[in-house]
Amino acid sequence: MVDAPVDARVVRTHNDVLAAAIDVLIEEGWDAVTQPRVARRAGYAKATVYSHWPDRLDLLRDAFQRFGEIPHHEPVGDVRADMLGELRSYRRAMVEHRLDRVLAILAERATEVEAAAELRDQFVDDGMAVCRSVVATVLSGVEARAASAMMGGALLHAVLLEHRIPDDEELEIVVDTVLRGFDIAR
Amino acid sequence: MVDAPVDARVVRTHNDVLAAAIDVLIEEGWDAVTQPRVARRAGYAKATVYSHWPDRLDLLRDAFQRFGEIPHHEPVGDVRADMLGELRSYRRAMVEHRLDRVLAILAERATEVEAAAELRDQFVDDGMAVCRSVVATVLSGVEARAASAMMGGALLHAVLLEHRIPDDEELEIVVDTVLRGFDIAR
DNA sequence: GATGTTATTGAACTATGAGTTCAATAACGA
DNA sequence: TCGTTATTGAACTCATAGTTCAATAACATC
Numbered sequence: 001m002v003d004a005p006v007d008a009r010v011v012r013t014h015n016d017v018l019a020a021a022i023d024v025l026i027e028e029g030w031d032a033v034t035q036p037r038v039a040r041r042a043g044y045a046k047a048t049v050y051s052h053w054p055d056r057l058d059l060l061r062d063a064f065q066r067f068g069e070i071p072h073h074e075p076v077g078d079v080r081a082d083m084l085g086e087l088r089s090y091r092r093a094m095v096e097h098r099l100d101r102v103l104a105i106l107a108e109r110a111t112e113v114e115a116a117a118e119l120r121d122q123f124v125d126d127g128m129a130v131c132r133s134v135v136a137t138v139l140s141g142v143e144a145r146a147a148s149a150m151m152g153g154a155l156l157h158a159v160l161l162e163h164r165i166p167d168d169e170e171l172e173i174v175v176d177t178v179l180r181g182f183d184i185a186r
Numbered sequence: 187m188v189d190a191p192v193d194a195r196v197v198r199t200h201n202d203v204l205a206a207a208i209d210v211l212i213e214e215g216w217d218a219v220t221q222p223r224v225a226r227r228a229g230y231a232k233a234t235v236y237s238h239w240p241d242r243l244d245l246l247r248d249a250f251q252r253f254g255e256i257p258h259h260e261p262v263g264d265v266r267a268d269m270l271g272e273l274r275s276y277r278r279a280m281v282e283h284r285l286d287r288v289l290a291i292l293a294e295r296a297t298e299v300e301a302a303a304e305l306r307d308q309f310v311d312d313g314m315a316v317c318r319s320v321v322a323t324v325l326s327g328v329e330a331r332a333a334s335a336m337m338g339g340a341l342l343h344a345v346l347l348e349h350r351i352p353d354d355e356e357l358e359i360v361v362d363t364v365l366r367g368f369d370i371a372r
Numbered sequence: 373g374a375t376g377t378t379a380t381t382g383a384a385c386t387a388t389g390a391g392t393t394c395a396a397t398a399a400c401g402a
Numbered sequence: 403t404c405g406t407t408a409t410t411g412a413a414c415t416c417a418t419a420g421t422t423c424a425a426t427a428a429c430a431t432c
Contacts, residue, residue, distance in 0.1 A: 007429060009379050028298060031217055036419060045381045050420075101297060107346040108294040111287060112214060117349075124347045146340065146359045149348070153339025154332065156347070160293040161310045162335070163303075173332045177367030193400060195408055222390060231410045236391075 010052075016042045017049055021063040026098045030109045030116065033060050057115045064119050067102050072130045079184065082134040083151065083175045090127075090155055091165065099127075100159045128152065138184045147178050196238075202228045203235055207249040212284045216295045216302065219246050243301045250305050253288050258316045265370060268320040269337065269361045276313075276341055277351065285313075286345045314338065324370045333364050 020042035025033050034056060039046040053059040070093045073085035093099040106123060109116035128148060135144045154174045158166045166174075178184075206228035211219050220242060225232040239245035256279045259271035279285040292309060295302035314334060321330050340360045344352045352360075364370075 007379065009428060013379080029294065034419065046420085047382080047422085048380055051379075056419095103347065104290070104294040104297075108215065108290040110349070111290075120347065121349070142356050143359060145344075146352075146356050146363065149340040149343040149352070150336045150360060150363065152347075153341070153343030154335040155339070156343050157335040157339030158331075161289065161306065161338075161342070163296070163307070166332075166335070170328050170332050173329060174336060177332065177336065178363060179367075180369070181363030181365075181367030183366070193408070195399065199408080220390065232391085233393085233411080234409055237408075242390095 013044060013048060013052065017044060017052065017059075018062055018066070021059055022066060025060070025063050025105070026101050030060070030105050030113075033063065035059065061115065061119065064102070064106075064123075067097060067099065067123070068126055070097050070099060070127075075130065075134055079134060079138055080175060080179060083131075083178070084171060086130050086134060087151060087155060087171045087175065088168075089130075090152065091171070094155070094159055095165060103156070104160055139182060143182060147182060150178055151175065199230060199234060199238065203230060203238065203245075204248055204252070207245055208252060211246070211249050211291070212287050216246065216291050216299075219249065221245065247301065247305065250288070250292075250309075253283065253285065253309070254312055256283050256285060256313075261316065261320055265320060265324055266361060266365060269317075269364070270357060272316050272320060273337055273341060273357045273361065274354075275316075276338065277357070280341070280345055281351060289342070290346055325368060329368060333368060336364055337361065 017038060021033055021038045024038055024041055035049040035053065036046040038059065039049040042049075049059070053062070071089065073082065073089045075082045075085075090099075103120075103123070106116050106120035110120045111117075131148050131152060132144070135147050139147055151174055155166060155171075158164050158170075203224060207219055207224045210224055210227055221235040221239065222232040224245065225235040228235075235245070239248070257275065259268065259275040261268045261271075276285075289306075289309070292302055292306035296306045297303075317334050317338060318330070321333050325333055337360055341352060341357075344350050344356075
């Protein structure tokens with residue numbers, strides 16, 4: 001993030017350019033987020049974007065930041081309802097905010113770009129917080145890890161590899177299978 | 187694939203260049219697989235690579251082809267042993283053949299490049315064949331789909347997002363949870 | 373509304389790498 | 403040995419990232 005802006009021009013530019021950066025990121029991927037390309041997309045001179053973000057990675061980091069604000073399910077205390085609710089939020093984020101694209105980009109670039117690995121870790125930590133807290137009420141250790149990976153992974157596998165979006169019925173099957181498989185009574 | 191070679195030079199070049207292409211793909215990703223870069227890596231003139239693969243996508247397709255030859259688990263008839271065996275093969279392919287990298291690359295590029303989407307579909311179809319056949323002996327429809335996604339997804343989630351490799355214990359927990367969750371007796 | 377400040381601009385520039393062409397050379401099969 | 407052809411390296415074109423800077427336009431403040 002660049003220092004707190006005061007000038008109205010700076011605020012406007014900052015918003016416009018970041019919005020364009022997100023569009024470019026989602027549509028064309030990590031490598032496409034360069035100052036000249038984002039500037040053209042946003043309708044600004046590239047020198048302007050360079051003056052705000054001399055480092056390309058900072059522009060990328062700021063663009064990704066917005067995905068951290070994606071809403072989660074609010075736990076109500078019922079394990080099944082909370083797991084299902086969080087899975088639905090996860091699916092919603094993938095469809096409506098293109099979180100699937102964001103995760104694919106970060107997972108792919110993480111092996112080569114350190115900044116991508118850091119962003120991925122941060123995203124996964126934040127994104128799995130609710131899921132982990134719900135799972136932690138009934139499981140711990142390896143089992144908790146496995147349960148989270150199975151539920152989140154089922155969605156990830158379907159969307160990223162099978163190119164399909166699981167319906168409510170399938171999400172319920174996933175949750176119920178985990179609950180029964182780990183012998184969790186409500 | 188270019189036509190069947192007869193000249194010894196062509197065979198040598200073909201092998202060397204494809205090996206280099208795979209290295210570049212794994213190390214730097216889809217966009218890095220260009221004729222000049224692969225040529226430099228393989229120790230050939232770029233004009234040579236262009237003469238073999240005028241189209242960059244053909245070079246990429248040929249490079250990916252080699253990952254289709256990754257060995258799978260041979261089903262023995264026992265559902266638990268077969269699911270576990272296939273999950274272990276999957277994990278092994280990720281670690282030893284960098285299948286994790288290949289899947290991440292394909293999943294990421296699939297939204298933008300049609301050829302990547304086709305390769306991804308082909309890889310997932312082939313790669314899930316054994317898993318699907320084993321699951322099909324005990325489940326069908328949405329449940330079969332969910333079970334495959336949960337098992338494959340658990341591994342995918344762990345490796346791509348959590349950056350960790352599940353141990354045997356965790357793989358067993360995943361399989362047993364699915365078996366118990368779907369009430370599958372052996 | 374006038375004024376000092378500064379964000380923005382566009383143009384000119386360098387650098388890098390992809391893709392193309394081709395005559396010369398080297399390696400091949402017969 | 404000889405005709406064929408795969409390979410080479412060099413000289414291109416083209417697209418795009420990144421840099422610099424003087425001119426301009428928009429801003430906050432009074």
